Amino acid sequence: MVTKCKSCPLRSRPVFAPMNANEISFMQCFKSGELDIDAGATLMQEGSSSPQLFTALSGMGLRYKTLESGERQVINFILPGDFIGLQAGVMQEMGHSVDATTRMTLCVFDRKDLWRLFRDHPERAFDLTWLSAVEEHLLGESLAVLGRMDGIERVARAFVMLFDRASAVGLTQTPSMPLPYKQQDLADALGLSLVHTNKTLKKLRDLGVANWRNGHLDILDYAELCRIALLEPDHPVPRRPLI
Amino acid sequence: MVTKCKSCPLRSRPVFAPMNANEISFMQCFKSGELDIDAGATLMQEGSSSPQLFTALSGMGLRYKTLESGERQVINFILPGDFIGLQAGVMQEMGHSVDATTRMTLCVFDRKDLWRLFRDHPERAFDLTWLSAVEEHLLGESLAVLGRMDGIERVARAFVMLFDRASAVGLTQTPSMPLPYKQQDLADALGLSLVHTNKTLKKLRDLGVANWRNGHLDILDYAELCRIALLEPDHPVPRRPLI
């Protein structure tokens, strides 16, 4: 059963900029189908030019680059509402790979329709640029995290960001959320070794601040977690378009 | 004397996607003026919403974020041809600040014309998205550099990238280019301390690979520098649009 854009469970969330009926019906038209992929599957390959673009509807994944040395850098985590493949859409190829961590459902768009979108629907073209700018903004933040913060600060920051993003799309049950990644994934995202990531997680557990176990993250002291992460407890989560 | 888009010294460079006469004349129209700023001046402030967008015509600058802790993370270096302020253009505010390191000349565009551009010139709108995607791609690379590479690799990578970018816009004189930044700027870009950056520069000098002194970078052994940076010596420099 394919989800209609009109009744998309994400669209009503306040993080997403609202759309009127006309706009939604165009999105429905732009959407060429739906895709389910299994946990562990690779959705896009670095250097490839995918004929399709996606929006995550449900499930979680990750974007990553494989370095010349064979190591992996996780660029960010993919949650419902995230747009995937814009790089391949406008440049000729993807700069990173995308894997599904859990089973995922995705809205599918045809790359060949992208030009039509720019020509006929400037508001949506603007939204795509907006999304890309948001992504750029977040990557700038991540760069600062890797460049200037120490282990516990990085982990705390990651937890706060993930929790906020998950809240925005309704994945949290008050101080808790599903977080189905491996410790190695987090380590690769934060530029830390697996061992040190593990020891840092233990520290947060011992501090009674956050507990990540069995694919589930419990935030025990959000205020303290923010303090460690050098974030205001009421830091704003910017609104963005949903494509 | 204002530079005409038609005779823009950058446009003829092969890194930039070509434009036909019509397209150039629209760009001329979109360009609302030219701005000269002094070395050391701040062009845009993090969190602000600039009424103007820019393209660097000449001179160099840097984008950076100031962290909660007061430290600085340099996001990247600005060279001629770089577009500045897209984030403020589409989101409501900039995610980073922009300083001029040398005196700079910039093409100025009015933010209020941005919507008109999306509506009437979908090719240019597409180009803006393209630029944003390129930026995103480069930030992903930088993230991998900070996350996974050691000091000498980071510095070597920075030198190769800067040299390639400078070559693309005609700033190099065979194995040499102007590089008017401070060691602290490079340190803040690479997530290293000033002291360690300095010692790493010395190492590259002692190895006879690269020599950065008095605002001038000499590449003494490009192949070896690439090897240290874990890059192919003939790695491609992607073409991009010039706005």
Added chain:
DNA sequence: CGTTCCATTGAAGTGGTTCAAGTACTGTGG
């Protein structure tokens, strides 16, 4: 039940940090 994958923990080593001091250059005012 052996195998495999992930999480956990200890121990040793190191690439990087911070602290501290000194050099070199440049502009400024007396």
Added chain:
DNA sequence: CCACAGTACTTGAACCACTTCAATGGAACG
């Protein structure tokens, strides 16, 4: 013309946050 102050760069020394190596435990699975 010199003294001085300010800024950038340089170098040594001590320390430590993180890495790598190594070994173990627990859960899932055919």
